[in-house]
Amino acid sequence: MKNKKTRFILRLSLLLIMISAITYTLYQHFFTERNRVQVGDQAPDFVLEDMEGNKVQLSDLKGRGVFLNFWGTWCEPCEQEMPYMERQYNQYKNLGVEILAVNVAESDVAIESFVKKHGLTFPVLKDKDRAVTDAYDITPIPTTFLIDNNGKVLEVITGTMTERDIANYMELIKP
Structure with missing residues (x-):
């Protein structure tokens, strides 16, 4: 019985970590402002x-x-x-x-x-x-x-x- 409970907690923890990583990645991709160089901008010097x-x-x-x-x-x-x-x-x-x-x-x-x-x-x-x-x-x-x-x-x-x-x-x- 103890083994099943430990496996369940471990699996649930991994699932939560994966969901958190995916959520963070999607947030970064869709909701953070990018500094994409666009038409009309001054070209960044390098x-x-x-x-x-x-x-x-x-x-x-x-x-x-x-x-x-x-x-x-x-x-x-x-x-x-x-x-x-x-x-x-x-x-x-x-x-x-x-x-x-x-x-x-x-x-x-x-x-x-x-x-x-x-x-x-x-x-x-x-x-x-x-x-x-x-x-x-x-x-x-x-x-x-x-x-x-x-x-x-x-x-x-x-x-x-x-x-x-x-x-x-x-x-x-x-x-």
Whole structure:
């Protein structure tokens, strides 16, 4: 009899813990304010390292349009749009538009291999600790922010872009 009572109390305790965890998770997800960067916001400033170890700060690009893309090597839509981004970067880099491709928490080896495979020449930045990814509240990837020459977010794009889309977005942020 004592064994049954002990098992019942243990099971009830585990059930209550699980219900509490689920309730807390749902509360956090639906009822707490997120700081998602939205159209019209000033783009949060950040400093990240590029593949050569140089520091790149977003605010240093004031006066230029910025195509800020969050991506991963494992992401098929990201891989699909990288060659489009490269071609459009070559068209727009001398017209006041910059691409910053922020890799989300992957190893240098994986990033370098990807960059080499696709012949990317635009700045690829490493967000090792996901600080910038979290600041911009990125879900899902790819996600791209179009930032004007004053640092204001003009558009937020999630999902795959065609080359025509990218060209149109470059036109939009061209100073």
